[in-house]
Amino acid sequence: MTPLIHALACLLVLGLASFLWRGKITLLKESLLILAFFLLSVLFTILAGDLRDPNMELYPFRMLALCLCFSATTLHSKRRRYLVLAQVFWLWVELFGSLALFYRGFDVPWLRLVAIGGIAFGSSFLSRINREMEFCLMVFWIAVWTFF
Amino acid sequence: MFRLLMYIGLAFLVPGLAAVGFAVYEGPVSWGVDAVTFWGVPVSLFVFWIGLAHAGTLLSAIFLALNVSMDRRTALLAELSTLVCLIIAAIYPLIHLGVIGNFYMVAPLLDARGNFANVRSPLVWDFCCIAVYGLLSLLFFVLHLIGGAKSNMLDGIVKIRRSMAWLLFPLVLWVHTIVSLDFATTFVPEWRGAFFPAYFIAGAIFSGLAMVNLLLCVENYRVRLLEKLMLVGSWVLCALWLWNFLLKGDFCVSAFVFAGVLPQFLLVENVRESRILRSMVCFSILLGMLLERIFLVAPTPQVSALAGISDSSRWVDWGLIAFGVGCFIHLFFAVRRWLSKPIENDEILMGDVDEVKESEESASERNARAKYFPPLTTPEYRVLRLPVLFGILVSLLFCIWTVSSNADSNIQVSLISVVPVFFPIVVLVASVILCAKPLWYVFESRARWCFVGVCVLLAGLFGAFYAGGSSMPAASESRETRAEHAEDMNSYARTIMIWNSRCSACHGVDGKFNEKFIREFYPVPQKLTQQRLDSLGLDSLVKVVLKGRVNMNPYGDRLSEDDARALVRYMRSIAPIDSVVIEDSLATDSIPVEVVP
Numbered sequence: 001m002t003p004l005i006h007a008l009a010c011l012l013v014l015g016l017a018s019f020l021w022r023g024k025i026t027l028l029k030e031s032l033l034i035l036a037f038f039l040l041s042v043l044f045t046i047l048a049g050d051l052r053d054p055n056m057e058l059y060p061f062r063m064l065a066l067c068l069c070f071s072a073t074t075l076h077s078k079r080r081r082y083l084v085l086a087q088v089f090w091l092w093v094e095l096f097g098s099l100a101l102f103y104r105g106f107d108v109p110w111l112r113l114v115a116i117g118g119i120a121f122g123s124s125f126l127s128r129i130n131r132e133m134e135f136c137l138m139v140f141w142i143a144v145w146t147f148f
Numbered sequence: 149m150f151r152l153l154m155y156i157g158l159a160f161l162v163p164g165l166a167a168v169g170f171a172v173y174e175g176p177v178s179w180g181v182d183a184v185t186f187w188g189v190p191v192s193l194f195v196f197w198i199g200l201a202h203a204g205t206l207l208s209a210i211f212l213a214l215n216v217s218m219d220r221r222t223a224l225l226a227e228l229s230t231l232v233c234l235i236i237a238a239i240y241p242l243i244h245l246g247v248i249g250n251f252y253m254v255a256p257l258l259d260a261r262g263n264f265a266n267v268r269s270p271l272v273w274d275f276c277c278i279a280v281y282g283l284l285s286l287l288f289f290v291l292h293l294i295g296g297a298k299s300n301m302l303d304g305i306v307k308i309r310r311s312m313a314w315l316l317f318p319l320v321l322w323v324h325t326i327v328s329l330d331f332a333t334t335f336v337p338e339w340r341g342a343f344f345p346a347y348f349i350a351g352a353i354f355s356g357l358a359m360v361n362l363l364l365c366v367e368n369y370r371v372r373l374l375e376k377l378m379l380v381g382s383w384v385l386c387a388l389w390l391w392n393f394l395l396k397g398d399f400c401v402s403a404f405v406f407a408g409v410l411p412q413f414l415l416v417e418n419v420r421e422s423r424i425l426r427s428m429v430c431f432s433i434l435l436g437m438l439l440e441r442i443f444l445v446a447p448t449p450q451v452s453a454l455a456g457i458s459d460s461s462r463w464v465d466w467g468l469i470a471f472g473v474g475c476f477i478h479l480f481f482a483v484r485r486w487l488s489k490p491i492e493n494d495e496i497l498m499g500d501v502d503e504v505k506e507s508e509e510s511a512s513e514r515n516a517r518a519k520y521f522p523p524l525t526t527p528e529y530r531v532l533r534l535p536v537l538f539g540i541l542v543s544l545l546f547c548i549w550t551v552s553s554n555a556d557s558n559i560q561v562s563l564i565s566v567v568p569v570f571f572p573i574v575v576l577v578a579s580v581i582l583c584a585k586p587l588w589y590v591f592e593s594r595a596r597w598c599f600v601g602v603c604v605l606l607a608g609l610f611g612a613f614y615a616g617g618s619s620m621p622a623a624s625e626s627r628e629t630r631a632e633h634a635e636d637m638n639s640y641a642r643t644i645m646i647w648n649s650r651c652s653a654c655h656g657v658d659g660k661f662n663e664k665f666i667r668e669f670y671p672v673p674q675k676l677t678q679q680r681l682d683s684l685g686l687d688s689l690v691k692v693v694l695k696g697r698v699n700m701n702p703y704g705d706r707l708s709e710d711d712a713r714a715l716v717r718y719m720r721s722i723a724p725i726d727s728v729v730i731e732d733s734l735a736t737d738s739i740p741v742e743v744v745p
Contacts, residue, residue, distance in 0.1 A: 031380040057342040097342035100332035108564050
C-alpha cells in the first residue's frame, strides 16, 4: 500500500467518524453503523491493499480503531473515559497484531506502540478535554497513523 | 427443576468421565488428532469453554465499571457460570498434554528447578493469564456474595468491587487475546491471522452471552439488554467470518447457520417473547460456536488419518464433549441450589449495594471532585492508580529478570514475548494491594492473625511449588498404559502402540516431531534426524528412554530394555522422512525459531 493510499484511509476514517454517536445513542443503531464502517474498511483494504501481505490482515481493524478514537471526541459526556478506551482498543489491535506478526518474522513497530500507549496513558490524566485539546489529539493520531 | 437438571448433568457426566479416564490412560492416540495441527477435540473444547468463561465476569465487570445497572441475580449467575466454565476449561489442556505431570512445566518459574520454562510459548502465557483470571474472578464473585449481607463491617470490602471491575474488565479481554495467540503465533496456514485476538474475543463474548441468556431462560428470567447484545454479537461474528473467508477462503457453513443465521430470529417479537424459542436460539448459538471451534482447531478433513485412528475410537471425542456439558450442568446447578438465598435476593442492583448510601456517596464524590487535591493525593489515585503503578513496577522487574536470565540457549526470549504475562502480573499485584486494607479491617484482632497465617501458608505453598518438583515429573506419577501391559501382542504392534500412547505427544505419531507442541511447551529440543540418531548410538538412546534426560521422562520402571530397544529402532525407521518434511516447512514458512543442530 502506498503512503498516499494509507493517508487516504485516514481521511476516510475521519469522514466516517463524524456519523457516529449522532442524535440519540442506541445500541442497535450504533452497532450497525460501526459494522457498516468495518465492512467499508474491509472493502477499502481489498481494493487498496494486497491481501497476501500479512500486515493487511490487521488493516480494517486499525481503521476501525482510529475511527472510534476520532468519534469519541464528539461525545457529549464521559469523553475522557471513552477516549482512553478507544485508544486502548487501538493499542490492543496494534500490540497483539504485532505480536502475532513477530512470530511470522516481522519487526515489532515499537515506535507506533509507544506513541499510542503514551497518548492513551497521558490522556487518562486530562481533567477536561476542550476543543483545542481535541484538535491536538486528532493531529497526534493522524501523525501516528501516517508516519509511524 | 434444578435437581432435575443436576440429574441430567449427571447423565452426561458419567460417560464423559469414562472418556476422560480412557483419554488420560491411553494418551493422545485415543482421540482424533489433526494431521497438520497435531491438535484435537481437547483443545477445541478448551477454547470453547474458556470462551464461555469470559462472558460472566466480563459482563459483570464492564457493566459495573461503566455504571450500567444490572440486577444482582443476572450478575451472580453470570459470574458463577464463569467460575464453573473455568474449572472445566482447565481440565482439557491436562488431557491434551498426554502426560498430566508435565503441566508443571508450563508454570513460568524460569530456571528455578534447573529447567527453563519456554516463556515464548503461548501455553506459558495461558497458564499465567488464566490462573490470575480464575483467582480474581473467584474473589470478585465472593465480594459480590458478601455484598448481599449489607453489613457495615463489610462495606469497605464491597466498595473495592468497582475498582476491581476496572482491573478485571481489561484482564478478561487480555486472557482471551492470549488464548487466540495459541493459534496466531503458529505456522499453521489456516491460523494465519494477526486479527485473531478480535476474532476470538468476539466469539468468546458471543458464546458467553448465549450461555448467560440460556441460564436466565432456565431461571425464567429475562434481560433485554443481553438479548440485544447477543444479536449484535452475531453480526460482529458474521463480519469477522467474512474477513477470514476473504483472507484464507476458510468458512464453516454449519457454524454460520447455527450462530450467524438462526440468532436473527431474535428480531421477531414472537421468538423474543417465548422462553422456549429464546432458549433454542441460545442453544443454537452455543452449538454453532462449538462447531466453529472444532473447525478452527482441526481445519483439515483428513483428521486423524495419519494417526491410523479408526472411526470406532472417536467415541472418546464425543465422551469429552459430554464430560464438559455434564460437568457444567451438574456443577453449576448444584452450586446454584446451594446459593439460592443470596442469588434470589432481587432487590439489589449490581453496583448499587445500598442505594441510599450510594446516592449520598455520589453527592460526597461530587463534592470531592470540586475540591482541590495536591498532585498524587486524589482518592482515585490512592485507590486505583497507586496499586496499578506498583503492579507495573513489579511486572517490569519480572520482565527484565526474565529477559536477562535467559538460561537456556535454545530460547531467544525477546521483550515482545514477555508482554503477554505483563498485564496479568500488574492486575494480580494491584488486586492484592487493593484488597489487603479492607480485608485487614474486616477481621477482628484474633482473626487478623489467622488471616496473616493463611497468607503465610499460601506463600509457603507457592514457595514449595516454585522450588520443588523435578525436571522429570512423570517418573513415578504417570500411570502405565494398556500397551505396556499387552504381553500377548506381537512385538512390532506392541512397539507402535507404546509409541502412539507415550512418545507421540512429543515426537509425533508418525515420528515427524510434534514440532508445534514441543516448540510451544518446552525449550526447543534437539532434532532427531537419522544422522543424529546414528551418531548417538543405540545403547545411548536406550539409556535415555529408560532413565530420561532433561525433559524426556524416564520409562525404566515400566519398559524392559528390549521394549526400549524396539522403540529406538522404530524411531530410527521413521526418522528420515521426518527430517526432510520439517526442513521444508521451516524453509517455506520462515519462522524465527532456532532449531539446535
